[in-house]
Amino acid sequence: MKSAASLGKWGIFLSLLMVIQLFLTGCGSETSSAEEEKAPSAGQKTVVHIGVQGSTGILPYAREKKSFEKAFEKAGAAVEWHEFASGPPHFEALASGRLDFGATGGTPLIAGQSGGVDFKAIAVTTDGKKGNSIVVPKGSAVKELKDLKGKKIAVAKGSSAYNFLYMALERAGLQDEDIKLVQLQPDEARPALDNGSIDAWSTWEPYVTTAVFQTGADVLVSGADLNINAPGFLIARTGFTEEHPELTVLFLKTYEEVRKHFTENLDEVSQEIADAEGVDVDIISTVLKNSEPILSPATDEFKKAHQDQADFLFEAGGIHKKLDTSEVIENRYIEEALK
Secondary structure: OOOHHHHHOOHHHHHHHHHHHHHHHHHHOOHHHHHHHHOOOOOOOEEEEEEEOOOOOHHHHHHHHOHHHHHHHHOOEEEEEEEOOOHHHHHHHHHOOOOOEEEEOHHHHHHHHHOOOOEEEEEEEEOOOOOEEEEEOOOOOOOOHHHHOOOEEEEOOOOHHHHHHHHHHHHHOOOHHHOEEEEOOHHHHHHHHHHOOOOEEEEEOOHHHHHHHHHOOEEEEEHHHHOOOOOEEEEEEHHHHHHOHHHHHHHHHHHHHHHHHHHHOHHHHHHHHHHHHOOOHHHHHHHHHHHOOOOEOOOHHHHHHHHHHHHHHHHOOOOOOOOOHHHHEOOHHHHHHOO
């Protein structure tokens, strides 16, 4: 699959990734001055800047409950939240010293490391196996991956689902020329799936579950079915962790407290989020169950999965140098937090 023709399929995705790297490289040189500007003077509270995206995860729920505000107030610190649409903007903010903590998938970490951003991956939040799936319309004749040959498949460029689709095709022995790739964002792909303009859609939660519940779409295959690890991480600005190791541990302890409540009270949490978002509680409940949030050090298995992704991107020309991803993984804070 890694022939010249195969890698051509990744052109748009890899170009986007390289643009991100170039931007981050430029941002990295500004980090020191930005950190000096935001450093609190004597007597002022330390302000902890936390990034958040979406509305159904641990950090969005913690923001709603003010869990971090309560924990950090006892430590004499304040909290400010910053909303992001995806992973790459987290690293722009980390590079400029405007963000201290966040949560993203693995691909933005690789772009950030390649771009020279000074950060650490301080914990694993998910194995990512249920994060991506390929869905087909209700009553579709497509029953197996090999049935995708000759079909129109929608996917958002640069997303984790793009990477997942590539790996799924590889498992089925299909080549790039065997399918018709249609690049669509979720708000465009869902109508196309509903009206039959496409035959399949590679996407992520909550779009998978929403399509299944609202239109009777079927999940053709998920990351769990293919046993594909795509770990997600909590990330931190290195300067903050070195200056405030105790607050870094407190951040992780607070995250774990929220995660435990979240997972042990799924029905209650699902209802709260459904009421707040105006969405069917069954959809929210299924999305949360599929997310299976964890908090773990980066084990050998997770490290290998992340390194494998970086190696592929290097071979494909998506990053300009071969990375040792273990250089940005730091387990000591999570090990301390989980004692």
